[in-house]
Amino acid sequence: MHRRNALNLGLLAAVTVLGLVAWLQPGHKPPAAPPTLTAIKPHDVHTIRIERRQGKTIELAKVDGQWRMRAPIDARVNDWRVQSLLRVTRNHSLGSNPVKGLDLAQYGLDKPAARLFLDKLEIDFGTTTPLGNRRYVRIGNTIHLIDDVAYYHLLGSYTGFISYRLLPDPANIEALTLPKLKLVMHNGDWQPQPRPAHYSADALTRLVDAWRYASALSVSPYTPAKGAGTDEIRIRLAQRKKPLVFRIVARKPDLILARQDLGIEYHLPKDQAKAMLTLTGAPEGEQEAPAPSKP
Numbered sequence: 384m385h386r387r388n389a390l391n392l393g394l395l396a397a398v399t400v401l402g403l404v405a406w407l408q409p410g411h412k413p414p415a416a417p418p419t420l421t422a423i424k425p426h427d428v429h430t431i432r433i434e435r436r437q438g439k440t441i442e443l444a445k446v447d448g449q450w451r452m453r454a455p456i457d458a459r460v461n462d463w464r465v466q467s468l469l470r471v472t473r474n475h476s477l478g479s480n481p482v483k484g485l486d487l488a489q490y491g492l493d494k495p496a497a498r499l500f501l502d503k504l505e506i507d508f509g510t511t512t513p514l515g516n517r518r519y520v521r522i523g524n525t526i527h528l529i530d531d532v533a534y535y536h537l538l539g540s541y542t543g544f545i546s547y548r549l550l551p552d553p554a555n556i557e558a559l560t561l562p563k564l565k566l567v568m569h570n571g572d573w574q575p576q577p578r579p580a581h582y583s584a585d586a587l588t589r590l591v592d593a594w595r596y597a598s599a600l601s602v603s604p605y606t607p608a609k610g611a612g613t614d615e616i617r618i619r620l621a622q623r624k625k626p627l628v629f630r631i632v633a634r635k636p637d638l639i640l641a642r643q644d645l646g647i648e649y650h651l652p653k654d655q656a657k658a659m660l661t662l663t664g665a666p667e668g669e670q671e672a673p674a675p676s677k678p
Contacts, residue, residue, distance in 0.1 A: 399576040425469035432500040471533035497537040556620035599649035
């Protein structure tokens with residue numbers, strides 16, 4: 384039995400060696416990886432401009448190491464979306480040809496559907512190949528063929544680049560004014576105005592935290608609707624002179640909050656409405672105290 388086991392182990396070792404030899408193919412060099420589309424590294428880019436035949440031009444700039452939208456509005460951005468777009472610089476060029484002598488219309492590059500400017504570098508986006516999900520792009524006097532992974536970032540609404548977070552991070556909230564309740568930070572504690580008959584310090588903290596960490600499912604352009612509510616929320620932050628103002632556009636089926644000053648609206652799950660607009664944990668009927676009468 385010992386001899387049989389030794390024989391089996393020897394056969395296994397021989398098969399392993401033959402497999403490695405076949406895999407490594409001594410004397411045969413593996414094909415070189417295709418070159419990258421550009422020599423630019425994503426972290427070296429400081430400005431981005433996206434021009435489309437349809438849709439507003441989008442301009443982004445890196446400020447103190449953080450990306451921010453500068454046009455069509457000034458807003459915080461979704462960093463994951465920006466980094467995904469910047470990865471186009473490291474895409475492999477799967478084939479290339481000089482522009483001279485080529486019919487640009489054949490590649491959709493006579494009138495590109497989108498142009499991407501990374502600092503001073505211009506990348507024009509043309510059509511795709513019939514098979515393989517690959518797209519023609521032009522850089523200078525060369526047409527390249529690349530995997531089509533960046534184009535969809537260029538054609539969507541500018542709101543797709545805006546951060547889903549409602550408040551900046553960190554959000555140092557000093558006062559939160561809801562339609563029927565106001566919370567003010569005083570000596571390290573949240574003070575409700577007017578004071579509900581039943582509430583807890585934990586409930587106040589949960590309400591503020593619901594806003595501090597609120598994140599939308601999506602962001603879209605603000606579209607005023609007939610019959611929409613006029614209730615507003617005002618949030619005073621330590622780092623801002625003016626309060627942020629959100630308008631409650633809808634509570635059902637989803638919670639929609641608009642920043643009219645930016646022309647955008649945030650779409651949040653309907654179950655967040657209770658956490659963001661009421662003192663959860665308080666007895667029913669005491670969650671939103673009546674607004675004080677005006678003198």
